[in-house]
Amino acid sequence: MSQYKVAVVGxxxxxxxxxxxxxxxxxxxxxxxxxxxxxxxxxxxxxxFGTIRPLDDESIQGFDLALFSAGAGTSREWAHKFVEAxxxxxxxxxxxxxxxxxxxxxxxxxxEALENHxxxxxxxxxxxxxxxxxxxxxxxxxxxxxxxxxxxxxxxGTGVKAVAELEAQxxxxxxxxxxxxxxxxxxxxxxxxxxGAGNFPEGDDHTDEERKMMFETRKxxxxxxxxxxxxxxxxxxxxxxxxxxxxxxxxxxxxEAARELLAGAPGLVLxxxxxxxxxxxxxxxxxxxxxxxxxxxxxxxxERGLQMWVVSDNLLKGAATNAVQIAEVLHERSxxxxxxxx
Numbered sequence: 001m002s003q004y005k006v007a008v009v010g011x012x013x014x015x016x017x018x019x020x021x022x023x024x025x026x027x028x029x030x031x032x033x034x035x036x037x038x039x040x041x042x043x044x045x046x047x048x049f050g051t052i053r054p055l056d057d058e059s060i061q062g063f064d065l066a067l068f069s070a071g072a073g074t075s076r077e078w079a080h081k082f083v084e085a086x087x088x089x090x091x092x093x094x095x096x097x098x099x100x101x102x103x104x105x106x107x108x109x110x111x112e113a114l115e116n117h118x119x120x121x122x123x124x125x126x127x128x129x130x131x132x133x134x135x136x137x138x139x140x141x142x143x144x145x146x147x148x149x150x151x152x153x154x155x156x157g158t159g160v161k162a163v164a165e166l167e168a169q170x171x172x173x174x175x176x177x178x179x180x181x182x183x184x185x186x187x188x189x190x191x192x193x194x195x196g197a198g199n200f201p202e203g204d205d206h207t208d209e210e211r212k213m214m215f216e217t218r219k220x221x222x223x224x225x226x227x228x229x230x231x232x233x234x235x236x237x238x239x240x241x242x243x244x245x246x247x248x249x250x251x252x253x254x255x256e257a258a259r260e261l262l263a264g265a266p267g268l269v270l271x272x273x274x275x276x277x278x279x280x281x282x283x284x285x286x287x288x289x290x291x292x293x294x295x296x297x298x299x300x301x302x303e304r305g306l307q308m309w310v311v312s313d314n315l316l317k318g319a320a321t322n323a324v325q326i327a328e329v330l331h332e333r334s335x336x337x338x339x340x341x342x
Contacts, residue, residue: 014156014315023324068089104219110222114329123323130317137261149213165189166190168180169182252303253306270294280309
């Protein structure tokens, strides 16, 4: 078996930490896994992975794979340098998702897009990721004409400081103390729902999170004709994003047929028993790699309408797990240059 030298860039962040764990947990064939982080973390020991390296022209040499989760600015500065040094890069940021030359990949949905990669592969946004796993079987069977999605996104999608902000505000509220002023979000997040997850680009009435889902859905499915409406909200939940999805198929597809398709889909777990309130929740999916779907039903306003509830851990399948799964597909299809044969 081939053994790869793997870099994880942003190794001390919320997603980078999980990337390291998943590489070991899934027994990825790595001869060496090297953590990279900011200059303030460089030189520190990371338990089980050795010394954290800084990013410089010398330190990035000799890698076969590099998994990035250090923000779009770092990716724009360093991803191409890793590629030029001989590595295949899987990037978790938004830096390259819109580039038509760079494949945007969900491992169970469009792995064929990896065949023509040029050294750089983009990981979709976390909320798009779980949606694609749920929609792909239905799209393949009956097409999708229109899609309406409302997301309920956890604070871990914003980072560890957002989780800390939620916890501090929650403690204050439960103690009857004044809530600390928000610094990560524009409003208090504890015991609240923020109706605009993400940022509003200048002149746009949609957030960047909403625009990402619209663009990425069409790119991943390879269909620019899908009509998509999205509202992204932030909720006071640590982990896992939830989504309310209404779609209209192009061809007739019964609820029963859709249920069979979803029950057999890779990476997906169907939890759908109305008689026992059997549907997925954020707590149930936290710490799990799969995408969970429930509340599958007919939309009564349209003869080809379906509705469902989609939940997944945004740090796992929504980010780190998919990046490692992409690396696995690259290995299985011999799409990685090998420096150290077994």
